[in-house]
Amino acid sequence: MHRNDLPSVQSGAKTPKLNTVLVWVTFTIERDYIERGAFPALRSQNAVIxxxxxxxxxxxxxxVAPILADARSRAAETSRGLRNSYNAFHRSLDHALKEAEERPALFHAPAAVCTYKHEGYSERWRGTKQQLKEMGIVLDGPWxxxxxxxxxxxxxxxxxxxxxxxxxYSKTWGGLFEVRIEIPERERRAALGxxxxEKKRALAQANLDSxxxxxxxxxxxxxxxxxxILSVVIPTSPVAHHGFALTEDxxxxxxxxxxxxxEAIFQAEVSFDKAKHKAIELRYQQQIAECDQSFQQVLGQLTAVRPEMLERSAA
Structure with missing residues (x-):
């Protein structure tokens, strides 16, 4: 079960430590425990929820360690139906152990953390109420x-x-929240643009560097x-569609x-058209500049026509 889907703990139940492992036991697993007399603490009447x-x-x-070892052992030796249940159980235990190990750091992070970001769709942040408010999240009323x-x-x-x-973030441990920020259509278009x-700039830069x-x-x-070319053309071992290959000799x-x-290439005479070479360099440099948004913004400000200047000119 996902952490955000955890039902609220029973009224009066004590909040567990942050490194507590949340173990969910199905009726199928519990019935097998009862038949074997194994793990008597894992019974429905002892459950928190x-x-x-x-x-x-x-x-x-x-x-949890012996329970996990038992689950793996039962998955290898039981019939198909029970095997599937134990396979799912030991995977959930693995996940629960990892989550319990990482949970304290999540709650004690010094600032809100971005857990997902797609400039065209949304971004997700996790943090305390104060941390999320400091990054600009506004909600009137209780969270x-x-x-x-x-x-x-x-x-x-x-x-x-x-x-x-x-x-x-959790209904078991309070104080930590997750927020999904939706990216408006206009921002999506700008991000995609x-x-x-950036792709065009990178290509022009690669061409310039080459x-x-x-x-x-x-x-x-x-x-x-x-x-x-030689490394591609010369088959040093049999290829997929036939069995022929050149010998090592x-x-x-x-x-x-x-x-x-x-050797002949390095001894060859080479001509050089300086004007053509320079024109190609300038073309790539221009493409790089055209793709630089900050440069274009400054250029736009420098070349913008200002009404007051026109009025002075007319005077």
Whole structure:
């Protein structure tokens, strides 16, 4: 069961320590325990909560260890139906142990933590009421799981006026909340546009960086291209669609011949059109600048026509 779906503890039940392991035992597992006389503490009458066909028990990590070992053993030796139940049980125990180990750090984090972010859709934050309020979450009235507050979730706003939905992180331990902030359509479009601009900028930057700096750089690029082509073309072992391959001696002879080609490349005369090369550099640099939003904003401010200047000019 997901932590946010935990039913409220029974009235008067003591709040457990943060590192408590939440163990849910189904009727199927409990019936097998009764038949075997195993783990007498894990009975419905001892449960903190009874929810549907499962009962919740608070346990320490140390006391869960033998239960987990037993679940894995029973999963390997029982019939199919019971095996499935024990497989599910030991997976839930693994998850519960991990959650119990990580839970104290979640509640004692120094600031709200972003647990998910998609610039086109939504983002989620987890923190205390004060931490979330400090980051701009506004909700008039009590928060979920507080006295007078809604049981499941409450609609709020963030500092930008965006719709936000607050839920209690846990109904067992109070004080920690999660908020999902919805990204409005206009922000989604802007984010997607920024993403496309970043891709174009990165491509233009990669193209600019790949331009050879001098004649030797150009020769080295040709030599590397030759080596890459040979590594693809020469089959050093049988390929998937037939059983033919060159022998090791043949491969070595071909590579030795390739060395001669590489040597010829490094001895070759290279022409250089400086004007063309510079024009290509400028084109890539312009593409990078066009994709830089901050640069475009400054440029827009510098080139914007100001009415007062026009009035002075007319005078």
């Amino acid at each position: 009874q929810h549907g066909s499962s009962s919740l028990h608070y346990m320490s990590a140390k006391s 979920p799981n507080e006295e007078g507050g809604k049981e499941r979730w409450a609609k709020a706003k963030d500092s930008k006026g965006r719709d936000s939905f607050i839920t209690a 920024a993403s496309e601009l 331009l050879p700096a001098d004649r030797d750089d150009f020769r080295m690029e040709l030599a590397n291209d030759l080596r890459r 043949a491969v070595e002879a071909i590579l030795m011949s390739a060395d001669a080609v590489v």
